[in-house]
Amino acid sequence: MHTVRDATFEVLRHTGMTTIFCNPGSTEISLLTGLPDDLDFVLALHEGSVIGMATGWAIGHDAPALAVLHTTAGLGNAVGAIATARANRVPMVILVGQQDRRHLAQEPFLAGRLSGLAGDYPVHTDHPVRAQDVPGAVARAFHQATTFAGPALVVVPMDDWAAPYEGETVTAPARLLRPVSVPDADLAPLVELLAGARAPAIVTGAGACDGWDSLVALAERLGCPVWQESFGARAGFPQDHPLYVGVLPADRPRLRAALAEHDVVLAVGAPVFRQYGYEPGPLVEPGTTIALVTDDPAEAHRSPAELAYLARPDQVCARLAQLVPPREPGPGTHIPSREPAPLTSPQEPGPAVLRAEPVTDGPLRPVRVLRELAARLPEDVVLVEETPSSRPDLHRLLPARNPLGFVSAAMGGLGFALPAAVGLRMALPDRPVVAVVGDGAALCGVQALWSAAHYRVGTLFVVLANGRYAVMDRLAEQHGGKAPWPAFDEVSMAGMARALGCEAIRINDHGELTAALDDVLPTLAARREPLLLDVSVSVDPDFQRDLAWNLGVDAREETAAREGRQARAVL
Structure with missing residues (x-):
């Protein structure tokens, strides 16, 4: 039957x-x-x-x-x-x-x-x-x-x-085609808007990750800077490209400042615009026109754009790159250096200035771990991120160089990175997959380590273990009170990984870190056993202030305090 x-x-x-x-x-x-x-x-x-x-x-x-x-x-x-x-x-x-x-x-x-x-x-x-x-x-x-x-x-x-299924019919099409072309006549209003722009800019996000080539062609045609959406799930543009300028600020005052000199802002596969801390006022300065291209109906319907297209971003951008007249790079196309150090100045978006210093025997800081990863990761790495207190440095030090070079949880709830990295490596068994995860986030998805070990999924998990919810500590501080939750530095991520059958190494100093990375990263693409690096890191209070600045928490006060501080090392 x-x-x-x-x-x-x-x-x-x-x-x-x-x-x-x-x-x-x-x-x-x-x-x-x-x-x-x-x-x-x-x-x-x-x-x-x-x-x-x-x-x-x-x-x-x-x-x-x-x-x-x-x-x-x-x-x-x-x-x-x-x-x-x-x-x-x-x-x-x-x-x-x-x-x-x-x-x-x-x-x-x-x-x-x-x-x-x-x-x-x-x-x-x-x-x-x-x-x-x-x-x-x-x-x-x-x-x-x-x-x-x-x-x-x-x-x-x-x-x-x-139940029997005799003589029944599957009530769904066996094949469903979704036409993706957009007639030139329908694109004419957007072509006119971009062609007449004095200083255009692009904001891109996860919805554009399948169309990097067409978006690069359009950005180069316009000669304009490209921002990444804040709290995005994936990179929508190659982050080592000369036109890439960084992650869009997540609060309205800094958002307006970042986009102030642009008269036209085109959002491609990104919401208009994802925020974190609430601040009153408009998203952009008067005189700035927002246009949107997305294939997400809900994103299109809720966006405060003057012109929105519900269409495939890659198809629209490919045609725009042919229809829009070429222009020379205009204001706003300067970007900070992508070299490991120095990376920022007090006038540029991002946390504190990083300057090269000799490695000491002192405690490891997250930025040092990320810097060592940056020096060794291959270009085709699939990088899964879930380390909120270190995300600003990760964005700056580990630019996405392929469409899966940055994968994160747009929702913000913890527990994404470990299982997602396992699933990604199962789907892409010949590509190196690295998850950079805070210990608080890792604890919310730790069961995935058993699946990684049992199914011989060769993912590298780099856990930045500070024994606390660093972002939550900082937010409590911002609200003028003491956090009621304790640290959990008794937890051993390496011990939990081993209990679930996953090989793990505890890292306590710089020498152990570089030795482990030098050993595993060259062969990561071929590796068939998972490995967790439980890296003990400390948190600098000044770094936490910079984190608040990046999140937009009390942004005006933080900005004023930041401008009054001298550049300092966080290594």
């Missing part, structure tokens, strides 16, 4: 979703037991890691991933990671198990009240009316996840999988 399960497997094969990320429960046994040989099962020890690994896999393959969750507990545990996948615009199909359909009305044990449990974060949620509707629901979820770039949920009662 041909069953719903058999028909669903055919849909999975047709759509390429043949890797199943899962932490199983009893309501999924009828789906998962005795899988065909052409379907791969990947176990994670927590649902956050399930979705995180699927997120990395989907980014690496540029195609929807498949995850299976266990009714209320599984979906509830995964909601934060689902929210991150939505904010990161990652396509994913999630099957959620449910109790037997035949007695759901009596709310038996493990019956899930699943409607709305994940809020508005899924791009689509389906509860098939009949068992025979499940294969079509899965196919439609694949199309929804692809079209709207996010997670699509299908809730499936456990008895549905064994």
Whole structure:
């Protein structure tokens, strides 16, 4: 007998979703037991890691991933990671198990009240009316996840999988084409705006990461500076390009100052504009016109732009690069040096001035670790970031040189980097993958280390361990009080990694750091065993003040204090 399960497997094969990320429960046994040989099962020890690994896999393959969750507990545990996948615009199909359909009305044990449990974060949620509707629901979820770039949920009662599927039809197109061209007539208003601009600028983000070549061509045609969106999920432009000027400030006063000299700002695959701390006032100065190109309908609908295009950014930029008249570089195209030191001045965006100093036997600081990584990472590295207190230095020292050269969590919740790095390396087994993670963030996704070890996923995890939530400490300080939470410096990340089967090295000084990096990085692309470097780092209070400046917390006061300080070393 041909069953719903058999028909669903055919849909999975047709759509390429043949890797199943899962932490199983009893309501999924009828789906998962005795899988065909052409379907791969990947176990994670927590649902956050399930979705995180699927997120990395989907980014690496540029195609929807498949995850299976266990009714209320599984979906509830995964909601934060689902929210991150939505904010990161990652396509994913999630099957959620449910109790037997035949007695759901009596709310038996493990019956899930699943409607709305994940809020508005899924791009689509389906509860098939009949068992025979499940294969079509899965196919439609694949199309929804692809079209709207996010997670699509299908809730499936456990008895549905064994139901007969004879003479039924999958109610979804076998192939769905999405035309991407934009007629020149429709582009005419944007061409006119850019052609007439005195000093244009581009802000780019994760939505442009698939169109680097076309965006580079447009930026060079315009001779204009390119900013990266703040808190972006991926780099939208090569960050070692001469026209790249850095990460856009995340508060309104500094945002207005950064864009003040530009009369036209074109946002490409980026929101207009992502903020952190609230400050009153407009986003840009009067006289600055904002235009937007995005394929995200929600992003287009909420953006305060005077002209917005809902279209593929790569296609639009490629055509604009041919239609817009070439111009010489204008104001705002100067960028700070990309050399390791010095990197900034008090007048430039970014934390304190870095100056080259002899290495001492003193405590390691995060910037020294990042500097040593920068000297050794290959150009094709996939770099996953989740170190909030060190992010400004990471942006400056480790520019993305390929579209996956910076991958982060746009949502801001912790627990993304470890599982995402595992999924990325599974999808890209011949590319070096490095995750740079704070210990607070690593603790929220530590179960992924078991999956990395068990499936022989050769990712390098560099954990900057300061034994505290450094950003939270600083924010509490900004609010004029003492944080009630203690440090957690008793935690050994190396010990936890080893307990989960992952090789780990504790790093306490500069010599141990360089020795470990020199040993592992040259062979990282071919490595088949994960390694965690538990790097003990200290936090400079001045560095924390600079962090607040980068986040836009009390920006005016911090800026005034910053301008009054002399350049200092943070090494």
